[in-house]
Amino acid sequence: MKKYMKVFLISMAVLGLVVTQVLGVLGNNVEAAPAKHSSTKLIIDLNVPQIKGEFKDNKIELHALRIYKDGHFEKAVKKLDWRSSNQRVASVSKSGKVTLSGRSGTTIITVKNGFLTDKITIRNSKKGAVITQTKDKKGKYNIIENAVEKMTVKEKIGQMLMPDFRTWNGQNVTQMLPEIKQLVKDYHLGGVILFRENVETTEQTTKLVHDYQEASEKYGLLMTIDQEGGIVTRLQSGTDMPGNMALGAARSEELTRKVSSAIGEELHALGINMNLAPSLDVNNNPDNPVIGVRSFGEDPALVANMGKAYIKGLQDTGIAATAKHFPGHGDTAVDSHLGLPEVPHDLERLKKVELYPFQQAMDAGIDAIMTAHVTFPKIDNTKAISKQDGTEISIPATLSEKVLTGLMREEMGYQGVIITDAMNMQAISSHFGPVDAAIRTVKAGTDIVLMPVGLKDAAEGLYSAVKTGEISEKRINQSVKRILTLKVNRGIIKAEEEKSITEKVKNAQSVVGSATHKQIEKEAAAKSITLVKNEDVLPLKATQKEKVVVIGSTYLTELETEIKKYHENVQVISTTKPLSEEQLAGIQDAKTIILGTMTSTVSGRSPNSDQMKLANQLTSSTIPVIGIGIRNPYDVMAYPNVDAYLVQYGFRSASFEASAATIFGQNNPTGKLPITIYNSVGDVLYGFGHGLNY
Numbered sequence: 001m002k003k004y005m006k007v008f009l010i011s012m013a014v015l016g017l018v019v020t021q022v023l024g025v026l027g028n029n030v031e032a033a034p035a036k037h038s039s040t041k042l043i044i045d046l047n048v049p050q051i052k053g054e055f056k057d058n059k060i061e062l063h064a065l066r067i068y069k070d071g072h073f074e075k076a077v078k079k080l081d082w083r084s085s086n087q088r089v090a091s092v093s094k095s096g097k098v099t100l101s102g103r104s105g106t107t108i109i110t111v112k113n114g115f116l117t118d119k120i121t122i123r124n125s126k127k128g129a130v131i132t133q134t135k136d137k138k139g140k141y142n143i144i145e146n147a148v149e150k151m152t153v154k155e156k157i158g159q160m161l162m163p164d165f166r167t168w169n170g171q172n173v174t175q176m177l178p179e180i181k182q183l184v185k186d187y188h189l190g191g192v193i194l195f196r197e198n199v200e201t202t203e204q205t206t207k208l209v210h211d212y213q214e215a216s217e218k219y220g221l222l223m224t225i226d227q228e229g230g231i232v233t234r235l236q237s238g239t240d241m242p243g244n245m246a247l248g249a250a251r252s253e254e255l256t257r258k259v260s261s262a263i264g265e266e267l268h269a270l271g272i273n274m275n276l277a278p279s280l281d282v283n284n285n286p287d288n289p290v291i292g293v294r295s296f297g298e299d300p301a302l303v304a305n306m307g308k309a310y311i312k313g314l315q316d317t318g319i320a321a322t323a324k325h326f327p328g329h330g331d332t333a334v335d336s337h338l339g340l341p342e343v344p345h346d347l348e349r350l351k352k353v354e355l356y357p358f359q360q361a362m363d364a365g366i367d368a369i370m371t372a373h374v375t376f377p378k379i380d381n382t383k384a385i386s387k388q389d390g391t392e393i394s395i396p397a398t399l400s401e402k403v404l405t406g407l408m409r410e411e412m413g414y415q416g417v418i419i420t421d422a423m424n425m426q427a428i429s430s431h432f433g434p435v436d437a438a439i440r441t442v443k444a445g446t447d448i449v450l451m452p453v454g455l456k457d458a459a460e461g462l463y464s465a466v467k468t469g470e471i472s473e474k475r476i477n478q479s480v481k482r483i484l485t486l487k488v489n490r491g492i493i494k495a496e497e498e499k500s501i502t503e504k505v506k507n508a509q510s511v512v513g514s515a516t517h518k519q520i521e522k523e524a525a526a527k528s529i530t531l532v533k534n535e536d537v538l539p540l541k542a543t544q545k546e547k548v549v550v551i552g553s554t555y556l557t558e559l560e561t562e563i564k565k566y567h568e569n570v571q572v573i574s575t576t577k578p579l580s581e582e583q584l585a586g587i588q589d590a591k592t593i594i595l596g597t598m599t600s601t602v603s604g605r606s607p608n609s610d611q612m613k614l615a616n617q618l619t620s621s622t623i624p625v626i627g628i629g630i631r632n633p634y635d636v637m638a639y640p641n642v643d644a645y646l647v648q649y650g651f652r653s654a655s656f657e658a659s660a661a662t663i664f665g666q667n668n669p670t671g672k673l674p675i676t677i678y679n680s681v682g683d684v685l686y687g688f689g690h691g692l693n694y
Helices: 002-029 144-148 151-159 178-186 200-215 244-250 253-270 300-316 349-351 356-365 400-409 434-444 456-468 473-487 500-511 515-528 554-562 579-585 610-617 633-637 653-663
Strands: 039-044 059-061 062-070 071-078 081-084 090-092 096-102 106-114 117-124 127-131 192-193 224-225 322-327 370-371 383-385 392-394 415-418 528-536 547-552 570-574 590-597 625-629 644-647 682-687
Touching: 039 106, 062 106, 062 144, 081 090, 090 106, 096 117, 117 224, 144 178, 144 473, 151 456, 151 473, 178 192, 178 200, 192 200, 200 224, 200 253, 200 554, 224 473, 244 253, 244 300, 244 515, 253 500, 253 515, 300 322, 300 356, 322 682, 349 356, 356 370, 400 434, 415 473, 434 456, 434 473, 515 653, 547 554, 554 570, 554 590, 554 653, 590 610, 610 625, 625 633, 633 682, 644 653
Parallel strands: 039 117, 192 224, 322 370, 370 415, 547 570, 547 590, 590 625, 625 644
Antiparallel strands: 039 062, 059 096, 062 071, 081 106, 090 096, 106 117, 117 127, 383 392, 528 644
């Protein structure tokens, strides 16, 4: 009996040791999360039904996700063992990067982390590689649905809110503040938008974005910015790429893709993961004060083709792209930051012009679409009473269920994320209360409420609307699923172990403003320059004894700097008004005059404005005048008698450099007008596609 008891005790001791060791392994497997959030599954991201992936240059990056009992998930990076069952077909690195060998066949890629494992099948043939998701009988891969099911209403609504924190107590927010960190947690925010006030240097921006993500509790933040290029450029330390109309003038989809790819690489290095670009507005109204050169041009096909190239460049770098401003802000003469514009066209016309680029972007897989605070009475004639003056007004697209759900979702088939334009713009804030506007836009079909007026009021208003049934929880769930799908597709997921801030800063400093990106900027600017008129004045040939006069006001220093690189004998006159008799007398010995004009509004280019009175005064003299439309190609409408006229479409340094090089014959202009320029009575002065060269 004693013998058997001894054997029993020894066996129990061994069993206890084994159990201890197993528990130790399991403990190591979940050490990154508290016990109540212990992970239960390890899956490969491409097994999730909503996740897309494709091979590029015979390579694809797979990621492992750890799924926790409370439904949330994070990127697994520690103690992963990746294997390929058939190395002759494809190999897989320690980080999950699969490389095809070029041979046909099938391989199974497996990832293990302790006792947790998952696999996915890859078949390669002459027709290309096909990824086959593992069969899911128990809903293992429905991670997005499961996450939404276990979130509270406040957590769900938090995913739908994207405030800005430009300033705090009157100071620019350039580093994380305890108060902001607490707001991120208290409201379970899904995203934050950054502005120029927030992004001063590469190191500071990288740290700020890192701290925002640290403050996010579960699903990571959409760190968003408007880095369109051209006149809408937020980064202060990045590469100042030419804007959309400059790219439209260059007429190169490949160049457009290179520009947006460079923008994407810089944002990605900083940790910014969503860009509110490109603008797909068709700018067919010369009087448009808010879009203008932010558009690729007036032709829907040009806008669509350039837009798709821009989107591909961004999304290939891992940045979520956003097409704006749906259904189209191009044919407006009112700035929606200041008032409520109207587009009067019917659906048939909208489909041919305004909606065409958006449909093309949807079909190409655009991540997100931003709404326009513009009324489309032929689509939705619903009325509301303005809180500003009590008048009856049409409902803008941002608040219209007929536009967002009926037109965009049902008729055009769009399934991605819808984000509003800024809700603090006067087109919304002046006519609708902040809470009313937030509720209206969510009911209409919006997924993300951008820059709500009063975060607390908007959030609590939405909580209440769900509680009372004004907004169904089913409607909220639809939006949160789309947001989480976007995040997983773009890798916007918190990792169990992040790179150190030192590593992030070092990488960002090597990418942001790199020599490669500066060269792309220079190429785009040079190819965008459009020579509209030339009465045998250009290229300018002047001896150093001959005087060149540079005249203007806005960005005059930039123009002067670039001209002086080619010619030393330069006289500069800074003025916003016609020259005095004395000033006129002082330039009579000039070889030529270079005049820079800068407008953004109809009043700016009116012949009665001081700037255009100056232009016409100079062109009526005997001295040849070379005009430069610094921003707006339409400027020449006000001084058509100029001897030569070229357009640079923006006021960044590279554009001034390209204009000067063109004037002195070092750049042969190849840009073509992406818009039509009319004269004062509405006749065509220079048609779409017009452009001279040497």
